[in-house]
Amino acid sequence: MTADGAVPVVAESSAEPFRVAAAGDTPADRFTAFAATSTPALSRIAYLLSGDEHRAGDLVQLALERTYRAWARVEDGDPFAYARRVIATARIDGWRRTRRDVLSDPADLRPAPVPDGTRTVVDRDRLVRALRQLPAAQRRVVVLRYLLDRSEAQTADELNISVGSVKSSGSRGLARLRELLGADGTTPAPTTTRKGTVR
Amino acid sequence: MTLQDDFVTELQHAADRVEPVAALDGAAMGRRAVHRVRARRAALTGVGALAAVGAVVGLWQGTSPDGVVSPASQDVPDGWTPVAVGGVRLAVPPGLEPTVDGVWEQGPDDEGGDLVQVQAAPDAPLASPGSGLTPVDVRVPGAESARYVTEEHGDDPSFDQDFVGRLQVTLESGDVVQVSLVWVDGAEGEAVFSDLLGTVSVEEDAGHLPEPDGTAVLQPLDGYAPGIPEGWAKGAFAGLEYAVPRGWADDDGVADAFPAGARVRSASADGSSALTVLESADVAGWPDSIASSPLDPASTFPLDGADVVQVATATEDGVDRTTAHLRREGGRGYVVTVETPASADGRALTRQLLGTLGFDAAAEQVPTLRDLAELPTSAVPDTWRETSSGVLGLRMALPDGWARATPPDGVDWSAAGSGETVTVMAAAGHLPDRVPAAASRYEVPGADAAVVQQGDDSTADGEPCFLGTVQLRRGDDAVVLEYTGPRGEASEERFGSLVRSLRLSGS
Numbered sequence: 001m002t003a004d005g006a007v008p009v010v011a012e013s014s015a016e017p018f019r020v021a022a023a024g025d026t027p028a029d030r031f032t033a034f035a036a037t038s039t040p041a042l043s044r045i046a047y048l049l050s051g052d053e054h055r056a057g058d059l060v061q062l063a064l065e066r067t068y069r070a071w072a073r074v075e076d077g078d079p080f081a082y083a084r085r086v087i088a089t090a091r092i093d094g095w096r097r098t099r100r101d102v103l104s105d106p107a108d109l110r111p112a113p114v115p116d117g118t119r120t121v122v123d124r125d126r127l128v129r130a131l132r133q134l135p136a137a138q139r140r141v142v143v144l145r146y147l148l149d150r151s152e153a154q155t156a157d158e159l160n161i162s163v164g165s166v167k168s169s170g171s172r173g174l175a176r177l178r179e180l181l182g183a184d185g186t187t188p189a190p191t192t193t194r195k196g197t198v199r
Numbered sequence: 200m201t202l203q204d205d206f207v208t209e210l211q212h213a214a215d216r217v218e219p220v221a222a223l224d225g226a227a228m229g230r231r232a233v234h235r236v237r238a239r240r241a242a243l244t245g246v247g248a249l250a251a252v253g254a255v256v257g258l259w260q261g262t263s264p265d266g267v268v269s270p271a272s273q274d275v276p277d278g279w280t281p282v283a284v285g286g287v288r289l290a291v292p293p294g295l296e297p298t299v300d301g302v303w304e305q306g307p308d309d310e311g312g313d314l315v316q317v318q319a320a321p322d323a324p325l326a327s328p329g330s331g332l333t334p335v336d337v338r339v340p341g342a343e344s345a346r347y348v349t350e351e352h353g354d355d356p357s358f359d360q361d362f363v364g365r366l367q368v369t370l371e372s373g374d375v376v377q378v379s380l381v382w383v384d385g386a387e388g389e390a391v392f393s394d395l396l397g398t399v400s401v402e403e404d405a406g407h408l409p410e411p412d413g414t415a416v417l418q419p420l421d422g423y424a425p426g427i428p429e430g431w432a433k434g435a436f437a438g439l440e441y442a443v444p445r446g447w448a449d450d451d452g453v454a455d456a457f458p459a460g461a462r463v464r465s466a467s468a469d470g471s472s473a474l475t476v477l478e479s480a481d482v483a484g485w486p487d488s489i490a491s492s493p494l495d496p497a498s499t500f501p502l503d504g505a506d507v508v509q510v511a512t513a514t515e516d517g518v519d520r521t522t523a524h525l526r527r528e529g530g531r532g533y534v535v536t537v538e539t540p541a542s543a544d545g546r547a548l549t550r551q552l553l554g555t556l557g558f559d560a561a562a563e564q565v566p567t568l569r570d571l572a573e574l575p576t577s578a579v580p581d582t583w584r585e586t587s588s589g590v591l592g593l594r595m596a597l598p599d600g601w602a603r604a605t606p607p608d609g610v611d612w613s614a615a616g617s618g619e620t621v622t623v624m625a626a627a628g629h630l631p632d633r634v635p636a637a638a639s640r641y642e643v644p645g646a647d648a649a650v651v652q653q654g655d656d657s658t659a660d661g662e663p664c665f666l667g668t669v670q671l672r673r674g675d676d677a678v679v680l681e682y683t684g685p686r687g688e689a690s691e692e693r694f695g696s697l698v699r700s701l702r703l704s705g706s
Contacts (some may be wrong), residue, residue: 028233035229040219053220060223064232069384127213146207147214164625167611171624178206 138173283405290398320375341401362388438562442555482532527562574639577695596700645703667694
């Protein structure tokens with residue numbers, strides 16, 4: 001736990017496979033124990049990716065259902081990683097959303113007004129709002145690579161993209177976040193779409 | 200620690216304070232997941248599933264002499280819900296609930312859950328050319344004709360693919376109704392679809408027909424004011440004509456568009472209002488399916504020669520920011536951004552500015568790489584030294600005295616001189632076939648193609664700069680080089696020398 005009592009998001013991002021803490025008599029029992037244990041961490045990831053509590057809940061439910069469907073083959077491995085991957089790729093997997101994702105102009109989503117001079121660091125709400133303005137591909141990479149502290153290779157593997165894509169999407173995502181949050185985290189910057197640049 | 204490290208650390212600290220979603224009960228969600236999966240399995244692997252297997256054989260493989268197959272029965276499987284909509288009667292599988300018009304979905308999840316949808320058939324063919332799908336004729340009671348296709352769908356091949364089945368039923372009236380099934384578990388989808396087909400019949404009085412996806416009607420932009428007001432100054436950029444109020448001036452102090460040179464921005468003297476025109480190869484290349492799908496919410500206005508006009512406004516901090524995606528039919532695409540005060544006067548100004556837009560002849564031609572002019576380059580000074588970035592074998596010459604620099608995170612290589620930098624990074628994707636008209640090409644040895652763009656821009660800190668970029672492609676690989684230096688001819692000349700020195704080695 002951090003000094004203010006919040007549980008670090010990075011805590012569950014170790015390379016160690018997730019282990020089901022409480023084992024029951026049946027696969028359903030063991031899965032339910034897994035769900036109870038992992039839902040808080042999964043919901044944080046889902047919230048960072050979606051920026052919406054209701055959607056985060058939907059994503060976690062989706063991840064749990066798919067994980068249970070695959071329980072026989074993932075239980076002895078890393079079910080948490082499987083569920084996390086479902087969440088991280090849900091927008092891609094949800095093909096009916098693809099067209100809308102393509103059309104969504106990140107510039108149409110701007111951070112809510114913030115009082116000037118009242119903070120010296122990026123606060124979590126502004127971070128989540130800024131993340132929502134990133135294209136989905138960049139958002140996934142930024143969350144996994146930087147906020148969850150996964151390596152480039154791990155991020156690439158989880159998202160099924162190349163390391164080069166992780167580098168480029170991550171770099172662009174960070175550059176965009178820096179613009180949105182201001183270099184010192186206090187000054188929102190202009191938000192017109194920027195393509196393919198690295199500062 | 201670098202500035203980049205500091206920024207990432209700051210982000211991580213903010214992320215650390217994101218707490219779990221309090222309302223979620225993990226154990227209850229786990230039990231719900233078990234219940235749902237079991238319910239689905241029970242519906243598909245029990246007695247009903249045996250019948251379904253028979254239906255698959257009879258329906259999909261038991262072709263009659265005339266090539267038309269018949270559904271096994273009109274029975275509604277146990278647990279399924281009979282519904283009637285849009286001229287057809289059918290039944291939907293257990294667990295699906297009505298959400299929006301003509302749609303039954305699995306619970307509240309709209310991110311890819313199981314789905315049945317009835318709607319007017321879109322204009323697109325049931326199986327698009329090149330899809331490899333072959334429509335199969337099927338008899339639907341009461342229909343003039345009916346055909347279906349099935350496929351697997353998913354963007355991530357490492358996941359199980361969704362099953363997608365689409366049935367188009369032609370009614371006596373000539374209307375065509377499409378019944379679609381999306382089933383997340385692809386292995387089960389085929390059996391579910393066969394069951395679904397067996398329940399479909401025509402009932403022409405069965406409710407209205409929902410419109411197909413992507414054909415929602417854009418609302419007219421209220422207050423749209425076509426024409427150029429007296430005294431406004433006319434301008435044009437890459438084929439898009441516009442006009443701005445007297446007193447407005449070019450504004451290149453905002454690093455709000457990339458690449459440099461591919462946009463123009465004009466702002467009022469007090470900076471409260473601005474118009475930015477960006478030529479967009481992306482919009483030019485939108486497929487019809489996207490071009491016909493409106494932003495949500497969005498409006499439109501009449502623009503001669505356009506096949507895409509979509510306008511959306513977001514308001515924040517007292518500023519209306521209106522984005523218009525425009526495309527000349529068969530030609531170039533644009534993104535026009537208007538920023539005005541969020542007031543009645545500001546909204547009126549936005550509509551006046553949009554009312555000045557029009558296309559000129561240049562908009563009709565989308566340049567390809569071959570159409571671009573070759574970048575005029577400068578000789579490489581003898582004092583420059585060749586160096587390798589190590590990225591895709593990209594080599595270049597740099598002025599003596601330059602040194603390797605620590606690349607920003609995500610950038611693969613960088614070098615710096617006095618007030619100048621060069622960065623190189625491997626790029627995802629590939630160079631598009633369509634390119635901005637403001638770009639240039641250059642024949643870089645070893646590269647299949649190279650697109651060059653340059654112009655005045657601003658750094659992330661808002662400092663004015665000259666920015667030159669080179670995107671190179673070889674096969675499926677791509678690499679992007681960026682040069683920044685002080686604004687002025689000296690930087691442009693040095694960038695020209697840098698471009699002339701580039702080459703890709705190896706293969």
